[in-house]
Amino acid sequence: MVWDRRGHAQVATLDVHALVVRDLAFSPDDHLLASVSNDHKLVLVDTSTWKTTASWDAHEGDAVGVAFHPSRPLIATTGQDAVVRLWTLDGKRVAEAVLPRPGNAVAFSADGARLAVATDDKVAVFAIK
Helix, strand or coil, X not given: CEEECCXXXXXXXXXXXXXXXXXXXXXXXXXXXXXXXXXXXXXXXXXXCCEEEEEEECCCCCEEEEEECCCCCEEEEEECCCEEEEEECCCCEEXXXXXXXXXXXXXXXXXXXXXXXXXXXXXXXXXXX
């Protein structure tokens, strides 16, 4: 559910996943909200209307981590299939890398030049060009 802090009223209900939502991220301009779930999907919601703008299967297993690039129209995801992926905002896969174990979280550096991906026992850092 989406709540208005000032009016203390519910603004919308985001019923966009069939299973547990694992992670959320706002775009740098706050115009989009990304979510990933155990249903393998990444969903983008427009924050002005709270309507879904895009949705696609991001991973073969549970999708568990999502992050927006700080300055480019890219999204990173990771999941239980031990893969990290980079996507355009319309769902085109730009790049991917296989991890030694399932991914748990992703984060871009402030300048967007690096992407960190956490597994159970390691953090891998990738250069973004």
